[in-house]
Amino acid sequence: MxxxxxxxxxxxxxxxxxxxxxxxxxxxxxxxxxxxxxxxxxxxxxxxxxxxxxxxxxxxxxxxxxxxxxxxxxxxxxxxxxxxxxxxxxxxxxxxxxxxxxxxxxxxxxxxxxxxxxxxxxxxxxxxxxxxxxxxxxxxxxxxxxxxxxxxxxxxxxxxxxxxxxxxxxxxxxxxxxxxxxxxxxGRAVIGTATRPVTLVKVLKPSAELITKSIGRARQGTAMAAPFSAPRTSFNGTITSHRSIAMADLDLEEIRRVKKVTGTTVNDVVLAICGGALRAYLAERDELPESSLLATVPVSVRDSSRRSTGANKVSALFTKLGTDIDDPLERLRMLAERNRHAKEHHNAISADALQDWAEFAAPRTFGLAVRAYANLRLAERHPVVHNLVISNVPGPPIPLYFMGARIDALCPLGPVFHGAGLNITVMSNAGQMHVGAIACRESMPDTDALVRHFPAELDRLSAAVDAGSPDGAR
Missing domain, CATH: 3.30.559.10 (Chloramphenicol acetyltransferase-like domain)
Known part of the structure; x- marks a missing residue:
C-alpha cells in the first residue's frame, strides 16, 4: 500500500x-x-x-x-x-x-x-x-x-x-x-492514530532545540529572515481562482559571468534580479514599501532526507530581496551575505523537519481550517508571513526533445497562496534561464508588467559589475 x-x-x-x-x-x-x-x-x-x-x-x-x-x-x-x-x-x-x-x-x-x-x-x-x-x-x-x-x-x-x-x-x-x-x-489508520503521540514526542525534542539555536542566531545576526516580517503589497491578500501568467528569457551565461566576477552563486544573482524587478514594478505603481520584500525559497532535501517515500522532499528558507536597495550590485552583495547565513541556519534544521510535522496534519480539520481562513479573509488581518515564493529549478544543460520536438522553452509555474498571491519560478534550459510568473489576476492583472523588468535588471546588474570590477570585462 x-x-x-x-x-x-x-x-x-x-x-x-x-x-x-x-x-x-x-x-x-x-x-x-x-x-x-x-x-x-x-x-x-x-x-x-x-x-x-x-x-x-x-x-x-x-x-x-x-x-x-x-x-x-x-x-x-x-x-x-x-x-x-x-x-x-x-x-x-x-x-x-x-x-x-x-x-x-x-x-x-x-x-x-x-x-x-x-x-x-x-x-x-x-x-x-x-x-x-x-x-x-x-x-x-x-x-x-x-x-x-x-x-x-x-x-x-x-x-x-x-x-x-x-x-x-x-x-x-x-x-x-x-x-x-x-x-x-x-486498520492501518487506527494503528497510526494510536501511535501518533509517541511520534510527537520524538519530533518535539529536536524542534525545541532548534528554537533555542535560532534565538541564538538571531541575537548574533546570523539567522535567516523571520516570517511575519514582510511589508504588505497589493499581491498579499485573499486570492481568487483567476490567474495571470507571463514568461521571459535570460542569458544563463551572463548570469554565470556575474556570479563568477562577484564571487556569488547563480541563486544569489537570480534573487537579486527578482528583487530589482519587483522594486521597479512596485515603484511604477507608487507601491514600493520602505522595507524589503520577503520571499520563501523552496529547498530540495532529497539528497539528505532519511525518508524513502513521498513525492515532496522539500524544505524552505526565508530571504529578504533587497527591494529597499536601488543599486543592483549592492543588492547582490547584501543578498549573498544574507543567503549564506540563511543556508547555514537552514542546514542546522533537520532535512525531514517539515515532513515530520506534516504527518500530524489531520485530513478533516486541516481542510476545514484552510477554508475558514479563506472565508474570513484572515490573510488581510494578520502580519504578512511572506510576500511571494521564488523557486530556482536546475534544468538540462543541453537541448531536450519532447516526442521528437526540440524544447525551445521550458517554463515551470508554481502555486499561489492566500496571503502570497505571486509565484516566480526560474529554470535553466540549454543556455537560457526561463522565468515564469503566475499570480492571482485580481492582485496582479498584468503579470507581464513585472516580468518585462527581468532582462532589464540583468542588464543593470551586468553594467554595475563591469563598472565596479576591473576583471568584469566580457
Missing part, C-alpha cells in the same frame, strides 16, 4: 476552489525537428504508450475511511489518455498575449481528483514573432501532492529524449501501488 506522506497529503488539504495546489509547465516546442510531421493523434498515442506503465501518471488518490489517516495511491484501472491529453488552438493572431491568456485560463481550472492528478493541453498555432515559424506548446499541469521540482522533472523525463529519435530518459521503474481493502485501510 502506497500511503501519501504527510507533506504530500498537505497539498491536498491546502486546496480550495481559489487556492489551487497544482504546478504547471509551459513547453514551447519546435515541431521541425520531429522525424515524422507533427500530428496531434500520433503525439497523444505516443504519450499514452510512454506513461501506461509509469505509476506517477496512472495512480489516483483514494481516501481512508472516516478520514483517520492520509490518503493512499491506487492504480486507476480505467485510465484513459483522452481524459488527460487534450488539443487546443490559439485564436488569431496566435502570439504571446493569446498564449498567456489561454495558459492563465487553464491554470485556473482544478484537477479532477477522481482520476490521476495531471493533464496536458497540446496548443497549436503559436507564432512567437511575426513571420516566425509555427510552434507547438504543451501546457502541463500536475498536482503538488504528486510532484515537487525534482520528482516532477523525473516524471517528465519519461516523455523527453536527448535526440529527436532517441529513447526517452526513463528513470528507474517503480512498481504500481496495489489497491488495499477497506478493512486494511481502516
Amino acid at each position: 502506497d500511503r501519501l506522506s504527510g507533506l504530500d497529503a498537505s497539498f491536498l488539504y491546502l486546496e480550495t476552489p481559489a487556492q489551487l495546489m497544482h504546478v504547471c509547465a509551459v513547453m514551447v516546442l519546435d515541431p521541425a525537428t520531429m522525424t515524422t510531421p507533427y500530428a496531434f493523434a500520433a503525439m497523444q498515442d505516443e504519450i499514452a504508450a510512454r506513461v501506461r506503465d509509469v505509476p506517477g501518471f496512472t495512480r489516483k488518490v483514494r481516501g481512508v475511511p472516516l478520514g483517520l489517516d492520509h490518503p493512499v495511491w491506487v492504480r486507476d484501472r480505467s485510465f484513459d489518455i483522452e481524459r488527460h491529453v487534450h488539443r487546443l488552438a490559439l485564436p488569431t493572431p496566435g502570439g504571446y498575449a493569446e498564449l498567456m491568456d489561454l495558459c492563465a485560463h487553464l491554470a485556473s481550472l482544478p484537477l479532477d481528483r477522481s482520476r490521476p492528478l495531471w493533464e496536458m493541453w497540446v496548443i497549436e498555432g503559436y507564432r512567437p514573432e511575426e513571420g516566425a515559424g509555427e510552434k507547438v506548446v504543451v501546457f502541463a499541469k500536475m498536482h503538488h501532492a504528486t510532484v515537487d521540482g525534482v520528482s516532477g522533472a523525473n516524471l517528465i523525463s519519461h516523455l523527453c529524449s536527448l535526440e529527436p529519435d532517441a529513447p526517452p530518459l526513463v528513470p528507474e521503474n517503480v512498481p504500481h501501488p496495489r489497491d488495499p481493502g477497506r478493512g486494511e485501510l481502516l
